[in-house]
Amino acid sequence: MDYLQARDYIANGNSGKIVLGLDRVRKLCEFLGNPQDKVKLIHISGTNGKGSVGTFIASVLTASGYKVGRYTSPDVLNYRDKFSINGQWISEDEFASLTDVISRFVDKMPDRPTPFEIETALAYYYFEQNDCDFAVVECGMGGKEDATNVADNKVLSVLTSVALDHTQFLGDTLEKITEQKIGIVKGSPLVSASQYPEVLAVLKDKISDLTLADVSKIVNTKLSFEETIFDYKEYKNIKIKMLGKFQCENAALALEVIDKLKELGYEIDNVYEGMEKALWPCRFDLVSTEPIIIIDGAHNPHGALALRENIQYYLTEHTIAFVMGVLADKDYESLVEITASLATSIYTVTPNNQRGLSAEKLAECVKLHNKNVQAMSSIERAIDNALADGCEAIIIFGSLSFLNEAYKFLGGETID
Structure with a gap:
């Protein structure tokens, strides 16, 4: 199987419909030896900002010497950009090779997994096969029934800002959507962005280990087309290349995640370098x-x-x-x-x-x-x-x- 054949194989049978549920992807991951439970997972849900926050986290961990897998959706610049390790996209050859392995199991399944489910299993398998220290994984939609939530063991979970979106699938109120998105937590610590009061009420009721980013602590902000500089709590003169005031909020959430990882015993020593190197397309x-x-x-x-x-x-x-x-x-x-x-x-x-x-x-x-x-x-x-x-x-x-x-x-x- 070559690269284009692998692409066609995954797309085969795609009805264009969004299908939630974990049964198919769980069975596929079982065939692969449950790779999703063999990496240290940082799982991100939320309505807006998942890509930017994940980029900041992965960049800091990479700068600190870790091997970091990243799975995002949808792809932006190139189909392969949704699968990366330390910022490098998966190669066409490795993508084809992994798809070839996965296809042997998919072909045995009476209920064929969706393209997103196959891609999700491939991402976890890719990270496990390459001995990644961490996997930073974004939900495709929602959380509880999203294919990425096949993983049960997580270092921590992250919740970016929650707003009304995908209401036909996730519910028509902020409370219902929040319930879906925090379905990823599964007992892990949750680090959350600042949220609407309705969202915050759900978090405080449902989450025992909750850390909230504090936007009031983002001070001394300097915005230009060249860079953004700000202070957040004990972090002074943080520089980021991503533009926009909202990126300061995404960066602050990432810093809270880094602090939580330190609290959990992980050594992370190149925060400033990682934050400055982080780049993510399509965000102003x-x-x-x-x-x-x-x-x-x-x-x-x-x-x-x-x-x-x-x-x-x-x-x-x-x-x-x-x-x-x-x-x-x-x-x-x-x-x-x-x-x-x-x-x-x-x-x-x-x-x-x-x-x-x-x-x-x-x-x-x-x-x-x-x-x-x-x-x-x-x-x-x-x-x-x-x-x-x-x-x-x-x-x-x-x-x-x-x-x-x-x-x-x-x-x-x-x-x-």
Whole structure:
């Protein structure tokens, strides 16, 4: 089996539907010798910020000499970027080899695992086969019934900010969503971001070993397009390359995780170096300075509020063009309502995703808040038109599966 054959094998039978539950992935992991329970797992759930927080944690652990596996979803720049060790993506050859092994067990299963379940089993197997010291793993959606939660033994769990998202699967209140997301804890310590009162009430009722990040302790913040500097508790002059005030909050949560790991007996001595080296695409990512082009993963109201805050801080004197693409099952009406008035012109695109909302339907929604909107047939045409507008800044945002098309067009890593 070569790399492309492995990709096709995993995608085979994908209905495009989200299927929750642990029975299939648990059986597959049993076939593989339960690799998920042979690595020191740091498990991350939450609505927004999982990628950034996981990046900070993994970067600090790597800088401190540990071998750190990382599993994220969805992929952004390249399919292989969801599987990495110490920041290096899995090779095509190793991906094919591991998939070949896994396929022998999948083919015996009467109820075929979904692509995400196969990828999750592959990630744990990859980390175990490479003797990783830690695995930093993000939930795909929710927590309790997410395939990544097949693991039972965890060093600690992490909860990023919780907001309304995937309500058709996780529940229509913050309390219900929180119950799902803390299903990953399984007796491990939980380190949580600052949360809405409804979320906090659930955490205090259900979690015995709870650490909360304190945003009021983020002080002396200096924001620029070059770097962000801030103090958090005893950490002074923390430097990070990821832009935005919200990244200070993500970094503070990561620092609380690092402190908890130290409390648990792990030696971590290169915190500052690791924090500064951490990079994660699609989070107010400045990909060009002339003209200013920013790619951002805002795809729900909470993310839209963070994007609006960053625009108002970094680009308050600039004329701005938006390029947008969203999924139909997201709360795109609120996303548009929060952001549309900030742009001089807006171009909508249909994401290359089975769940993608048509550019025309998104444009109709935008017109309720900004009349200067056009539906485009491709992201290439949208960006070309935005450049021709003469606006001083272009912001490309929405679904992560849409944003990798933007990186490809703008000269980033190609999608294989």
